Amino acid sequence: MNRYRHRRFLRSLSSISTSTSSPSSSSSSSSSSRLYRPQQEQTQLKRSANDQKKSGLYGLVGLQAPRDFERLAVDAIDRVNDIISDIKRTQNEKVVQGCRGNAKGDVTVIKDKIGTWREKNIVHQLDEISDTICAVVDVAELCRNTHPDREFVQAAERTYLKLQNFVQTLNGNVHLYQSLIDANLEEDESRTEELRRVAQTLRQDFERGGIHLSDEEKKRLEAHSDDALRHGFQFQQNLIDPLQIRQVELKKREEIEAIPTWIYSGGKKGNRALIPADHNTMNSILRSCDNREVRRQMYEAGNSSPEGNRLALSNLLKSRNDAAEILGFPSHADFMTASMLSKTPNGVKVFLNDLSSRVRDIAECEFKMLEKLQKQIANGGREEKIRGWDVLHLMRQVRSKDDYPDINTVAQYFSLDGVLKGMNEFFGKVLGVEIKVDSLIPGESWCGEAIKKLRVIVPGTDIEGIIYLDLFPRQGKFPHAAHFVIRCGHRQKNGGSRQTASVALVCNFAAKSFSRETLLTHQELETFLHEFGHAMHSVLSDTEFQHLSGTRGAMDYVEVPSHVFEYFAWDENALHFLGRHYRTGEVIPTALLRKLKQSKRAFAAMDLQQQIVYALLDLELHSNRINVENPSEISKLASEIQSEHSFIPSEPGTSWELRFGHTVGYGSSYYSYLYAKCLSAEIWHKEFTNDQIEREGCSILRDEMLKYGGSRDPAHIVENVLGPNTLQESFDGGVYPNSSHLLKELHLA
Numbered sequence: 001m002n003r004y005r006h007r008r009f010l011r012s013l014s015s016i017s018t019s020t021s022s023p024s025s026s027s028s029s030s031s032s033s034r035l036y037r038p039q040q041e042q043t044q045l046k047r048s049a050n051d052q053k054k055s056g057l058y059g060l061v062g063l064q065a066p067r068d069f070e071r072l073a074v075d076a077i078d079r080v081n082d083i084i085s086d087i088k089r090t091q092n093e094k095v096v097q098g099c100r101g102n103a104k105g106d107v108t109v110i111k112d113k114i115g116t117w118r119e120k121n122i123v124h125q126l127d128e129i130s131d132t133i134c135a136v137v138d139v140a141e142l143c144r145n146t147h148p149d150r151e152f153v154q155a156a157e158r159t160y161l162k163l164q165n166f167v168q169t170l171n172g173n174v175h176l177y178q179s180l181i182d183a184n185l186e187e188d189e190s191r192t193e194e195l196r197r198v199a200q201t202l203r204q205d206f207e208r209g210g211i212h213l214s215d216e217e218k219k220r221l222e223a224h225s226d227d228a229l230r231h232g233f234q235f236q237q238n239l240i241d242p243l244q245i246r247q248v249e250l251k252k253r254e255e256i257e258a259i260p261t262w263i264y265s266g267g268k269k270g271n272r273a274l275i276p277a278d279h280n281t282m283n284s285i286l287r288s289c290d291n292r293e294v295r296r297q298m299y300e301a302g303n304s305s306p307e308g309n310r311l312a313l314s315n316l317l318k319s320r321n322d323a324a325e326i327l328g329f330p331s332h333a334d335f336m337t338a339s340m341l342s343k344t345p346n347g348v349k350v351f352l353n354d355l356s357s358r359v360r361d362i363a364e365c366e367f368k369m370l371e372k373l374q375k376q377i378a379n380g381g382r383e384e385k386i387r388g389w390d391v392l393h394l395m396r397q398v399r400s401k402d403d404y405p406d407i408n409t410v411a412q413y414f415s416l417d418g419v420l421k422g423m424n425e426f427f428g429k430v431l432g433v434e435i436k437v438d439s440l441i442p443g444e445s446w447c448g449e450a451i452k453k454l455r456v457i458v459p460g461t462d463i464e465g466i467i468y469l470d471l472f473p474r475q476g477k478f479p480h481a482a483h484f485v486i487r488c489g490h491r492q493k494n495g496g497s498r499q500t501a502s503v504a505l506v507c508n509f510a511a512k513s514f515s516r517e518t519l520l521t522h523q524e525l526e527t528f529l530h531e532f533g534h535a536m537h538s539v540l541s542d543t544e545f546q547h548l549s550g551t552r553g554a555m556d557y558v559e560v561p562s563h564v565f566e567y568f569a570w571d572e573n574a575l576h577f578l579g580r581h582y583r584t585g586e587v588i589p590t591a592l593l594r595k596l597k598q599s600k601r602a603f604a605a606m607d608l609q610q611q612i613v614y615a616l617l618d619l620e621l622h623s624n625r626i627n628v629e630n631p632s633e634i635s636k637l638a639s640e641i642q643s644e645h646s647f648i649p650s651e652p653g654t655s656w657e658l659r660f661g662h663t664v665g666y667g668s669s670y671y672s673y674l675y676a677k678c679l680s681a682e683i684w685h686k687e688f689t690n691d692q693i694e695r696e697g698c699s700i701l702r703d704e705m706l707k708y709g710g711s712r713d714p715a716h717i718v719e720n721v722l723g724p725n726t727l728q729e730s731f732d733g734g735v736y737p738n739s740s741h742l743l744k745e746l747h748l749a
């Protein structure tokens with residue numbers, strides 16, 4: 001149900017980061033090449049005859065061949081080492097001056113002032129370190145997920161690992177940490193809120209990596225962190241390892257004939273078919289196969305494998321909790337939520353339990369509707385209770401009735417070219433931006449003409465951004481939808497030119513073509529707008545530091561603006577620009593839109609229950625509540641949570657948690673998705689309904705949210721937009737949103 005959309009950059013990497021060089025570091029910066037040219041210069045280059053030489057793949061100057069990655073990484077490391085030398089020199093001078101004493105007359109006073117200034121410059125220097133590394137490692141991350149050429153992918157992987165190791169050494173660099181502490185910037189009220197917040201998050205990031213611990217504790221922390229990474233990786237690998245996925249053997253003819261040919265064609269052997277019970281195949285069969293016995297077998301096989309994940313999950317949870325304990329947190333969930341909007345796991349729990357009780361009655365009605373349908377299907381035969389393998393099949397039957405819109409008819413209103421054209425006009429109104437399709441500089445694209453490039457500007461300002469679109473599937477490409485940061489935008493110090501943001505939106509749309517037009521389904525449009533929302537967060541954030549630019553903020557807040565953007569896919573005003581028929585230019589009819597909205601609300605309560613179950617399990621597993629070393633306790637907890645919060649029956653002997661990969665990726669923060677749904681609903685209904693877009697635009701999105709990136713406390717941003725006391729608080733200071741607006745919108749309250 002949930003789509004994987006937002007890809008967040010490694011915290012450990014973004015924890016160290018840039019700005020233009022200060023007077024004190026200009027000498028060292030001159031010794032190493034800048035990785036990005038200022039925007040103006042790039043524009044001129046675009047027109048020069050030497051385009052290819054001066055541009056680069058993904059817009060990274062100097063990246064033309066796989067071997068260039070190695071050189072770019074070495075350059076970045078050299079540059080960072082120069083900055084570190086500068087920081088150490090400042091520390092040494094301070095020690096020498098301290099030894100001389102202070103009563104040495106005017107010359108020493110001036111020197112002290114310079115020393116203090118240099119000492120206070122530490123946040124800019126750390127930001128520059130981070131930016132220098134991110135400039136290469138972000139491109140390596142995107143390249144290894146998208147480049148069609150294996151040689152590039154391998155070179156990107158090597159560079160990624162090399163820089164990641166280098167970052168580990170930076171995260172453990174006591175000189176850098178001590179310089180930050182000595183500068184004492186967090187409490188310095190003469191500094192901007194942004195600078196103090198950057199100083200605070202940098203310190204916290206160092207400490208969350210254990211820099212303040214004893215050598216013995218550091219060693220243990222490192223071992224647990226490595227174990228957690230290893231077991232998490234193992235869990236994900238098992239999910240795609242054919243040897244770990246159970247297979248269902250079908251021998252009866254009527255069973256084989258009951259499943260679509262494309263599923264069994266590869267596994268047919270004589271009179272039998274072997275069907276792998278991987279996630280996608282299982283769900284396709286559970287939805288579309290009329291043969292109940294086949295569905296049962298698939299459900300049981302899919303929900304009891306990969307068997308290897310019992311141990312991998314148990315080990316992962318144990319390592320995470322052990323690491324959190326060394327850092328002084330009661331559990332991994334406490335460790336994670338401490339730096340988020342939610343603050344404590346308890347606030348999240350209160351929120352999820354409350355939401356669960358509020359949707360329960362309607363979910364029960366929805367479930368009864370399925371029971372009624374089940375009876376009709378039995379048609380006088382033996383009446384059976386709904387089992388786990390019936391639910392998706394019954395829901396699909398309801399959704400395929402006449403009063404639900406036809407997916408292909410709807411897609412005709414969303415040609416990709418039409419949507420892109422409409423976005424310029426529409427987001428001009430909403431965000432005051434201009435969006436133009438730009439031509440690619442030779443050498444910039446990683447997949448020829450499959451890549452499109454948009455340039456976004458805010459007229460009257462120097463804010464500008466580049467968005468690459470890589471929207472259709474191909475072999476070896478990252479299989480979900482995500483927003484990748486290529487380069488963070490930020491203002492540069494001392495009036496230097498702005499560093500232009502650059503991002504890539506990577507999706508896998510099914511590419512339905514009619515008369516050479518590429519048409520998106522409505523769900524694809526919604527996904528595209530969600531990712532575009534992340535892109536706008538990156539482009540329009542106006543921070544001094546890159547460390548907290550754009551989407552580099554708390555995970556349970558970063559998803560909020562992108563969820564607001566999803567609403568445009570359902571809004572009549574927005575669809576006036578974004579939803580026009582590819583042939584006739586006619587706007588999507590109101591009746592069709594109404595049907596779409598109706599279909600969104602079908603089973604909304606049961607869908608929410610499922611999300612609550614996922615979020616609660618993810619949270620509880622990381623809360624040190626059960627003995628995670630015993631895999632059967634984990635299964636017991638999963639089944640208890642499901643029985644308590646969902647009407648979908650928990651089937652004895654099955655363990656769906658073995659295939660729930662989000663436990664690895666989110667690590668107790670899966671609830672972020674529901675937080676974002678609630679907050680975006682409230683923002684939407686307060687700021688965007690009643691034709692406000694038409695009348696006055698909605699500058700609040702740009703000026704009160706996107707502009708700050710992650711540089712403000714998310715609770716302040718939310719309360720600034722929605723008013724004081726919008727957020728609720730649990731007894732221990734946990735923070736959670738109000739779910740009323742979401743429930744009202746879905747007709748659940």
Ligand SMILES: [Zn+2]
Pocket residue numbers: 005006007530534559562
């Ligand atoms: Zn997202």
